[in-house]
Amino acid sequence: MALILNIETATTNCSVSLSKNGETLILKEDYGANYSHAERLHVYIDDVLKEAKVRREDIEAIAISKGPGSYTGLRIGVSSAKGLCYALDIPLVSVATLTALAYQVNVNEGCIVSMLDARRMEVYSAVFDSNHKQIRDTQAQILEADAFHNYLEKGKVYFIGNGVHKTKTLINHPNAVFIEGKLPSANEMSALAFNKFKISDMEDVAYFEPYYLKDFVALKPKS
Numbered sequence: 764m765a766l767i768l769n770i771e772t773a774t775t776n777c778s779v780s781l782s783k784n785g786e787t788l789i790l791k792e793d794y795g796a797n798y799s800h801a802e803r804l805h806v807y808i809d810d811v812l813k814e815a816k817v818r819r820e821d822i823e824a825i826a827i828s829k830g831p832g833s834y835t836g837l838r839i840g841v842s843s844a845k846g847l848c849y850a851l852d853i854p855l856v857s858v859a860t861l862t863a864l865a866y867q868v869n870v871n872e873g874c875i876v877s878m879l880d881a882r883r884m885e886v887y888s889a890v891f892d893s894n895h896k897q898i899r900d901t902q903a904q905i906l907e908a909d910a911f912h913n914y915l916e917k918g919k920v921y922f923i924g925n926g927v928h929k930t931k932t933l934i935n936h937p938n939a940v941f942i943e944g945k946l947p948s949a950n951e952m953s954a955l956a957f958n959k960f961k962i963s964d965m966e967d968v969a970y971f972e973p974y975y976l977k978d979f980v981a982l983k984p985k986s
Contacts, residue, residue, distance in 0.1 A: 765960055766817060767824045768808065768847070769952040772800045772840030773832025773860040774879060774925060779807040780949035781815050781822075785957030789815045790950050800839040808843075819851060824965075826956030828947060829857040830974035831887040831901065832879055837973035845968050854965040858955045859974070861889040861901055864924055866951040868942065873919030874898065876911060878926030879947075884933075886926035887976055890914065903976050908933050915939060 764783060771778035771792075777800045778792035791807040791814075793799050812819060827844040830837050848855045861877035868875045870893050878888040884906045890899035904910065906929065914920050915936045922930055923942040931941045959965075 765823050765957060766821055767826050767856070767953070767956050767960060768811070768822050769826040769828075769858075769949040769956055770804070770808075770840050770844050771828040771860075771863070771947050771949040771952060772804065772836040773828050773830055774836065774946045775799075775833075776946040776948060777803045777807060778947070778949040779804070779811050780953055781811045781817060782953035782957060785954040787950050787953040790948070792948060794946065798833070798836060800836055804839060804843055808847075819847075822847075822851060822853060824854045824856050824956070824960050825851075826856040826858055826952055826960075828860045828863060828949070828952060830860050831903070831976035832860050832947070832973075834975060837975065841971065841973050845971065848968045854960075855968045855971060856956045856959045856964070857966050857971065858952045858959070859889075859901070860947050861887065861924075862891070862895070862897065863951040863955055864945070864947045865889070865891040865895050866955070867945055867948070868921050868923055870919070870921060873921060873938075874914050874917075876914070876920055876922045878922060878924040878930065880924075880926045880929070884929060886924075886930070888926065901974075901976065906930055906933055908935075910934065912936075 864877040889901040
């Protein structure tokens with residue numbers, strides 16, 4: 764039996780789940796528009812464990828959503844996860860934020876674009892096939908009208924995440940499907956974290972850092 768505590772703080776959704784062998788037992792999250800991680804994360808952790816009647820000492824691993832996403836949100840989540848790992852002497856598992864987000868879409872064909880709002884007209888995005896296999900690497904990109912054109916010409920493209928609201932103002936294509944109001948959640952982390960736990964795909968707690976994707980800076984050339 765593998766009890767894993769999953770923590771998602773990459774966006775405004777402060778989300779915590781407890782899973783057993785990849786199945787979510789309890790989920791607690793705040794789907795609000797404001798960041799509440801500093802105030803609510805540890806409260807949610809305590810609530811989830813209390814509701815499941817599980818002691819902290821019974822947890823076998825901590826899983827953290829590693830990014831990309833909000834700098835502050837990721838820092839809070841990773842710091843909390845690492846602190847729990849040190850205190851309980853258990854391993855740390857990281858889950859790619861955009862991968863977990865893609866698992867909220869279940870389709871038989873086409874592709875999925877997970878996207879998180881960055882700044883101005885930028886998003887962090889990754890592309891997955893209908894089996895949730897990543898087919899384009901994670902990028903920080905400036906949105907344009909022809910963004911994802913090559914995928915849209917081949918079939919349905921399902922856009923999900925908080926980057927959708929500004930994407931739909933630019934992309935007008937019959938194959939574009941915009942799934943609004945969705946944020947990364949600890950619920951989808953459960954199965955992904957368990958799969959990594961089974962093969963001992965762990966992080967070095969001392970040196971692990973969030974995936975900020977902050978090396979991308981878009982500047983217009985000077986004329």
